[in-house]
Amino acid sequence: MAKVTHLRYVGISVPAFEQEVGFYSGIWGLQLVEKDKDIAFLAAEGSPEHYILRVRAGPDKRLDVVGFGAADRTAVDWLAEELAEAGVKLVAEPARLQTPGGGYGFRFFDCDGRVVEVSSDVEPGPYREIQPEEGIPVKLSHVVLNSPDVERTKAFYEQMLGFRLSDWLLDIMCFLRCNPEHHCLAIIRGPYPSLNHVSFEMRGLDEFMRGAGRLMRRGYRLIWGPGRHGAGNNTFAYFLDPNANVCEYTTELERIYDEENYQPRIWSMIPEEVDRWGTANTDPMLYNYMSNSPDRGLWTPPPV
Ligand SMILES: [Fe+2]
Numbered sequence: 221m222a223k224v225t226h227l228r229y230v231g232i233s234v235p236a237f238e239q240e241v242g243f244y245s246g247i248w249g250l251q252l253v254e255k256d257k258d259i260a261f262l263a264a265e266g267s268p269e270h271y272i273l274r275v276r277a278g279p280d281k282r283l284d285v286v287g288f289g290a291a292d293r294t295a296v297d298w299l300a301e302e303l304a305e306a307g308v309k310l311v312a313e314p315a316r317l318q319t320p321g322g323g324y325g326f327r328f329f330d331c332d333g334r335v336v337e338v339s340s341d342v343e344p345g346p347y348r349e350i351q352p353e354e355g356i357p358v359k360l361s362h363v364v365l366n367s368p369d370v371e372r373t374k375a376f377y378e379q380m381l382g383f384r385l386s387d388w389l390l391d392i393m394c395f396l397r398c399n400p401e402h403h404c405l406a407i408i409r410g411p412y413p414s415l416n417h418v419s420f421e422m423r424g425l426d427e428f429m430r431g432a433g434r435l436m437r438r439g440y441r442l443i444w445g446p447g448r449h450g451a452g453n454n455t456f457a458y459f460l461d462p463n464a465n466v467c468e469y470t471t472e473l474e475r476i477y478d479e480e481n482y483q484p485r486i487w488s489m490i491p492e493e494v495d496r497w498g499t500a501n502t503d504p505m506l507y508n509y510m511s512n513s514p515d516r517g518l519w520t521p522p523p524v
Pocket of ligand 1: 362364417419456468
């Protein structure tokens with residue numbers, strides 16, 4: 221069984237801080253929870269998660285931290301002990317978290333040097349049911365990481381955090397789950413470790429299209445989409461944020477309830493499987509956008 225319950229948040233550091241916060245709290249549709257001059261925490265209105273995105277001002281573009289939830293303090297303590305025994309380098313021992321919503325957690329480096337946080341007891345934030353026609357994110361859906369060694373990174377998350385394989389796309393991308401959602405984490409082969417994209421779940425198809433259309437009307441270029449993927453069967457509409465990180469609206473992600481009988485599949489790259497509807501416009505620079513720039517924060521804990 222997975223040792224984490226869900227993806228809580230993604231933390232990034234960017235040079236153009238104000239623009240980034242303005243984009244996500246504005247047209248993208250997140251809610252600003254807390255902000256000072258160099259860090260901001262943003263929530264999705266449909267999710268009890270205290271925040272799902274953290275943006276920090278920094279000279280270098282980097283992934284600061286990927287945060288997963290754990291069941292309780294005991295689960296956090298056990299996991300920290302297990303990881304330390306397995307030789308994983310801890311960044312911080314379990315302790316009360318100093319970030320909004322508090323909670324109890326610890327941080328460690330994954331095999332590529334990314335910082336991962338596992339926490340419990342973070343105070344839920346206010347949330348509400350997103351209504352029909354509201355094209356704003358309900359919650360965080362998934363994070364996709366570029367890694368030069370997909371097999372090794374996959375094995376790390378399987379062995380250390382108990383993730384399970386949901387599907388492969390050829391042998392270049394694997395989709396991992398820690399709960400019935402088909403994936404909250406995916407690893408894709410890239411030239412170097414970096415952030416591939418962060419995906420936000422919309423209420424349904426109508427709300428997904430309304431969100432994508434809102435950006436397009438304001439001149440934001442859809443770099444891939446709208447379409448429906450094979451693996452995960454979720455819809456996709458990808459954009460670039462002001463610091464050239466790729467962000468996605470999605471909906472209708474497959475749920476896997478029959479753990480015993482589920483068999484991972486291998487999807488091919490044919491258009492019928494990558495873009496099942498056949499509607500997705502693809503920017504010729506898509507691969508470069510998704511490769512992102514090399515992460516400048518590997519093996520270096522962020523200051524917060
Ligand atoms: Fe995605």
